[in-house]
Structure formats: C-alpha cells, structure tokens
Amino acid sequence: MPSRSDDRQMVEFHWNGHPLLGRLGEPIAVALRRQGIGVIARSRKLHRPLGQSGSYIAGVLARVDGRPNVRLDLEPVGQGMRVEAQNVWPSARFDLLKAAQLLPAKAIYGGFEHADWTPQGGRGYHLWERLMAHLAGMSPPPLPSLPSEIRPGRRVQYDTVVVGGGPAGRHAANEAAAHGRKVAVVTRGHICGRYAAACGVEQEAIDDRVAVFTGMELFGSYRQGALLVGAPHRYDQGAVAFDTQEIVLATGRRSIPPLVPGSHVPGVMEAQAALVMAHEHGVAPGTAVAVVGSGAQAAIATRLTAFGANIVHVGDVADLTRINGRVHVNSIDVGATVICDAVVHAGPWHRDPNLIFQTQSDGLLQLVSTGASGNLRVAGAAEEADEDVVVPANLSDDVLICPCMDVTAGELLMHIDAGETDPEVLKRLTSCGMGPCQGFPCWDSMIAVLASRTGQHPAEFARPSHRAPRRAITVAQAAGLHDVVGPDR
Amino acid sequence: MNARPVNVSLPKKASVVIVGGGIQGLCCAFYLTTFGLRDVVVLDAGYWQGGASGRNGTLIRPGFGGPEWTELFKLSCDEWSQLSRKLGENVMFTKRGYSMIAERAETAAMLGRAAGVHRDLGVHSYFVPQADLPHHLPAINHRRVAATLHLPDGGVAPHHAAMKGLRAACERNGVQVFYRTAVTAFERTGGRASAVYAGEHRIDAGSVVIAGGGHNLKLADLAGIRLDGYSMRIEAMALEPIRPLIKPALALIDSLAYFHQTSRGEVVGGTEVPERPRMSLSTDLPVMAATAKVYLEMFPQLAEVRVLRHWAGMIHVSSDFGPLLGEHPDLKDLWVSAGWSYGFAGAPGAGLLLAKAIATGEVDRRMQPFAVDRFDRGKPVAEAGIVLAKN
DSSP states (O other), rough: OOSSSTSOOOEEEEETEEEEEEETSSSSHHHHHHHTTOOEEOOOOTOEEOOOOOOOOGGEEEEEETTEETTTSSOOOOOTTTOOOOOOOOOSBGGGGGGGSOOGGGGTOOTTTTTTTSOHHHHHHHHHHHHHHHHTOOSSSOOOOOOOOOOEEEEEEEEEEOOOSSSHHHHHHHHHHHHHEEEEEOOSSSSSHHHHHHTOOOOOOOOSSSSEOOSEEEEEEGGGGGEEEESSSSSSOOOOOEEEEEEEEEOOOEEESSSSSSTTTTEEEHHHHHHHHHHHOOOOOSSSEEEESSSSHHHHHHHHHHHHHOOOEEEEEEGOOEEEOOSSSOEEEEEEEEEEEEEEEEOOOOOOOOHEEEHHHHHHSSOOEEOOTTTTTEOGGGGGGGOOOOTTTTTTTEEEEEEETEEEHHHHHHHHHHTTTHHHHHHHHHHHHHHHHTTTTHHHHHHHHHHHHTTOOOOSSSSOOOSOOOOOOOHHHTTTTTTSOOOOO | OOOOOOTTOOOOOEEEEEOOOOOHHHHHHOOOOOOOOOEEEEESOOOOTTTGGTOOOOOOOOOSSSSHHHHHHHHHHHHHHHHHHHSOOOOOOOOEEEEEEOHHHHHHHHHHHHHHHHHHEEEEEOOGGGHHHHHHHHHHHHHGGGGGEEEEOOOOOOOOHHHHHHHHHHTTTTOOEEESSOOEEEEEEEEEEEEETTTEEEEEEEEEEOOGGHHHHHHHHHHHHOOSSSEEEEEEEEOOOOOOOSSSEEEEETEEEEEEOOOTTTTTEEOOOOOOOOOOOOHHHHHHHHHHHHHHHHOOOTTTOEEEEEEEEEEOOOOOOOOOOEEESSTTTTTEEESSSSSSHHHHHOOOOOOOOHOOOOOOTTTTTGTTTTTTTTTTOOOSSSOOOOO
C-alpha cells in the first residue's frame, strides 16, 4: 500500500518484551498492526481477545513505560518504549488468565464482581475479593518513579466553541469568526478533519482568527453548557476550561458495531477509524477486507480500495449473520461464507450523545434529556437522526454488547425477560457501559436489544446518564484545574 | 418514561408503608419482617438504586468522634458483618479496615479523644505508628500524615450487591417493593398518619415511614410536617481500574476527602467543596478538581491514572449532620429515617432500631439522641469525626 510515512525515522520499541520497529510518531496500535499484531488487550472477565476497533477503547489499552491504561491508538511510538499487554498473569508470554476463556458466558452473568457465585461473607469472601481486585484491576498501578507533579490548567473565554474540526465544524467556526465572534475549534485528532481528508472531501481553510486546539478531548459540559472542559492526550500538558456562550457540536457520527457473534473480534473496525488509518499510515485493516453498512458501504469500500486495500465483500449490514474467528477474523457469514481477515462496518450511524446529554439533561430522580437547545447547536452529520440498529430476529446470546465489561446479549436478555426493562437498572445489574467508553456505543446497542425484545421503539427508553470525564483526564491534569475554576456560587 | 403504570397491583392496605426504596427504606422493611410483619409496602418515585444509595462511597465504619454516633454506627457495623447471613444474600461486605487520617495536630488530638470513646464503647481501634505506615498504606505520602486511627472492623460493601441482596430478601419475606411509583399525598386522620396516596390510589397504613433521602423535605411538606435541615448535592468520582494499591477505606478529616479502592480496582470517593447547597444530579468541575488534588497530594502514584466517571447524588442533612430517627413529634404513626450523611453505613443499625420501635413501641437508647425534635429541645449532637463541608 502507498504510505506517506515511509520516510519517517524508524525506532525500536518493545511489545511484551519483544523488540519491534515502528515509524517515529505513528500510533503504537498502527505500528503493531504493521507487524501483524491485532490482539492488544483482553476483556476483563472472560479474557476475550480485543484489538483496535474504533468503537471500544478497552481494545487499545496497554501499559506504556510503567503507565497503565494508555490508548495505543493515540500514543505515538517512541524510541525504546516498553509497551505491555494488561490483564495478564503472571506475564504476557505465559498468561494463565487465558484459561478464563474456557468459562461459558453464562458463568459470569451478574457474576465476577456481582454476588451470585462468590462466597458469602467471612474469610472466604475476603480472599475472593482480593483475587477479584487483582483480576479486575487489569494492570499494576503506575510506577512510583513516574512524574507526580500537578499539570496546571488554564481558563479561557470564547464566544463560540466548536467541537470537531471537520467540514461542518470549520464552516461554523469561520462563519462565527466572520461575524466578529471569538471562536475556538477543539478536535481530538492531531490535525483537524482527518475523516473528511480520508474521504477526499474538500475542506475550507480555518480562518486565522479561530483558535485551534488539537489533540484534545473535550469531555465535559458543565453549568448547562456555560463551561466546557477539555484535556490534551499528552500527559505533560494541562487541561483547559472554556467559558463560552455558544457550543457548536460538529462531531459527526460513528458506526454502531453489528449485533452478530464475533463483532468484538480483532479485525472488526469502525469505518472512520479504518479509513483514517489507511489514509494517514497506509495500513489496511486486513489483507482481505469485507465492508458492511447501512448505505455508505460502497463509498467506504471505494475509498479503502484507493488506499490499496483488497476488498472481498461489500454488502448490507442486515445480511451479516456472523463473524467467524476467535483471535482474529477468519470469515463472515452473509448468506454464503466469505473468507476475510477484516470487517469494516459503515453504519448504522449514531452520534455520540455524551456532550448533548451533559448539556441538556436535568431531573432530580433521573437525569433525562430535556431536549432544550440552550446555548448548544448541532451541525453537520451529527444533526442527522440516529439510524436504526439492526437487531437480528434470532439474536445470539453470544453477541458481546459491552466488550469492556464482558456483557453479552444473553445476560441482558436474561434480565429483560425477567421483567427488568429500565436501562438505568440494566446498567447497574450488568455493568454495561461502565468501562472506559462510558456508554457509547454500548448503550445504543443495549437499548436496541431492549426495544426489540419488548416491542417498543428505542426512543421510548431514557438513556442512562452520560457522565464526564470518560477517562479523558488524568488526576494530575484534573488537579491542575483546582485553582482555575471555583465553586459556582 | 419506563414508568410502572400506577395502580397496577398496588395493595389497598399495609401495616407499614415506607416511602423511599433506598437502603434506609429497604433495611427498615427487612427488619420489620424479622419482627413478624409481612404486609410491608415500599414505594419509591425513582428507579432501583437511583438515589444516594446507589451513588455513595459505600464506606462503613463503626467509630466516630463522639459517643452518640459511635454507638449507633457500631451497632450498624455489627449488622453489616452479619447481613449476608441474615439476608441469605451476599452483600459483599469486607472488613478491609477503615483509617481516619489527620493531617493537622489538632485533628490528631481529636482522633485521640475519639480513640478514648471507642475504647469505652467496645469499638476496636488503634493508632498506626508512623513507622508502620509504609506497611499499612505503602503508597501514601507519609509526610502529610499526622496520625492514623485505624478501625479494623470497618470496611466497604458495593451498593449494587447490598441493594440487590436487601431487595431480594425483602421480597422473599413478603415485602412489596414498587419503584417509579411516586407518593403524591399523605392522609392524616385524628392526629395520626393514616394513609398515603400514589396518584388516585389510596393505601391504608398502620404506620408510615419517610425515608426519601434527598427528597425528604419535599415529602415532609406533602405530609404537612416540619423536618430540620436542608437538601444538597454531593459528588463522587471513580478512577480507571488498577490493581490493588490502597487496602483500607480512608477518611482524610482535614482534606474533607473519603475514598477506597473497590474490588473492581477503581479508586472511588470524593471531597467536600463548600458551595451553595443545591438539588441537582448534575456534576460540576470543582469537586473533581479538588478530589484529584487530594489524591495527587496524598497518593502521588495516582498522578497519571485517569478519571473514569464523576457523578452526583443528593442527601438531606440536618443542622448537626446527624440522622433524624424516630416518630415525628407532631404526627402520630409517622416515622422518619432522614437527615443522613452517612446513611449507607448507618442503614442496617437504623433499620433495626426503627423497625423495633415501630413493631414493639420500644425506642432503643441508641436512637434516642437522634430524635426528630432534638433541635427544638436544644439538644443537637456534636460530632467532630465526620467529613462534611460546613456550608
């Protein structure tokens, strides 16, 4: 495949003690994929293999230079870096925890950290809890030798804060700037508009008067949207609190993983993540790629082909019934069996509801979206309605709804069939959505399953509360905001 | 949304109607069944575990600074340690110990007085010698610690397990529990509380208990009674899971912080930031920042651990921060379990005493100091060993 980064300096880093070569500055997950390494992480309970999916952060968390839970899809490769898989014992090379894969999914319904098959009270439980804490912790604590200083934050004021640096975000920012407003654009990418660039979409230049914050996750909307907070991916930089009068959300939409067995297996990727990786790094999701979707699959496949990917199947996501393979994709069932080692899903598309929920929700018994617009405006693809998630009539119990917490469709259906149809309660009974992704996309899948089983429409169910900061900020960065934002009196 | 249709299967009559299906309400209901009552009804306007019972720090300790709190919470901690057996359900209580930490000399002196109270009342506690601190709390910034009073019988119980166990045991013993069912009116007849209404549906009640957490004052208004105190938001947060670093549960009296590392590996807790008391389930930034600052100062190794989730819950606190426990002086047969700021820890003890009082008429010595009318009588309960911002 063509690559723009071939001239970059090669550096040596270590993956579980093995020396590997990577291109300086490319994300570690990309460097691993170049070496054919797709399994980066293991799920908490059943130790299922996980990789970079573009949907679930749990699949890209690893320990880097003694620091736990680092996102390998964002962290650039550096010379001599020591990268280690987490949730292993005693070591990644000889990992006894893999035996957990032999347990049937049913064995952990409401189990593990729930009470169903744990010893009751007393010393037995005490020992069990210690074991559980060790397993659930995934990674040892950070090395005591790592920096522990506060990362001072700052507070800035903008008339308009635009979240997302794609075409819609750029347009909104430029328009506001042209009207004399003080504008900031915040994007999580190292540059603005990566997906649009990968799609070959012409993007207008950002007005010089607009301040651009790259590499920053804008995770929190406080005080009905009057205060937004973002933290840089880099550990050594401080967080930023934005006082603003207007928020423009131009965050686009993401594809919800198909509700079929195997949708969590390494090799299954969300379309945006796959396209951006192919465009920026010349790395395809696999050597034989199937693209499924809700309409955009042909366009996405064409784009992937332009970057050199070998597309072996393009079809409707509703025709996909199973993704085969245990540690990586081997084939898919779409009526016939198609041999492939990667599946890219391009729809159904949903917008990440997190910031909207945080800004607009209210209530004393439950936070529920009020639908009030306030100072928030949505622009671009995020404005479009969420598409229906296809729930197969014979939904398999094995479909992993929340890979971070090992919640299967079977576990959800068990509670739903017992009469529990409240998403907030389902969340508490199963821990669905309580991992690093904090409810997107897994609550969209959970509510789709719930709606399908009860014969209702997904919109009839209130979403569980979306909460900041979704692991976007470190303790040292958060502490750096202490003197920056005082209580709201 | 998701509302249980009102009037479906709600009973017409109950010996006790408990308003509030949090841990206070469910504990009271459970212990009522141990006194032989079967037709107990619990009504809650929210969803199961939706109130402070599902949002708190889950810390449990038997000892405080003064005798009144210590006696009540010692009883409750004893109940916690037997609760799994009594319920026949695992509430996952672990005696991992609870350390009260002073950073200032005067707070250390307060802990010294607390240790005396503990000794007098049979609560096991001891000072951890500074030399043993590296063993007791290896990751703590030792220079910040002036004194550590450790209560080995304290611990934690995850709220999902506790609430699940209590609900299951209650329902097995015949208690009918209804969530998403708001009480809309109280009926009083001849100076006593005689019934409650959920919409049009009337439930005739032998006794009524108000145990609505942050919503107590609203319920008191509905019932036409006065309750001391005010409602406020409290916030807490969880860090991303890591393997065990902090073993006991901790209260940092001077930093106004409390936290522990759960069996999921998350460090969960919060700090108190003085703010205008408000009712809200929304979070604000200062508590996250203040909590992070305390973590950074006391456990520097947490510097680059990430904050996973930050949430808010509501409580109703009384003027002296102690619970309001007992029959209301102005309305017969109306009982309250309110004003809780350490309600999760205190629920089994309070539930037991309140149930006993309702079922037998015997008001236990240990709940008498917390009587609802103590402020009118000029008898507030002073307690120094708690972590709460004085707003």
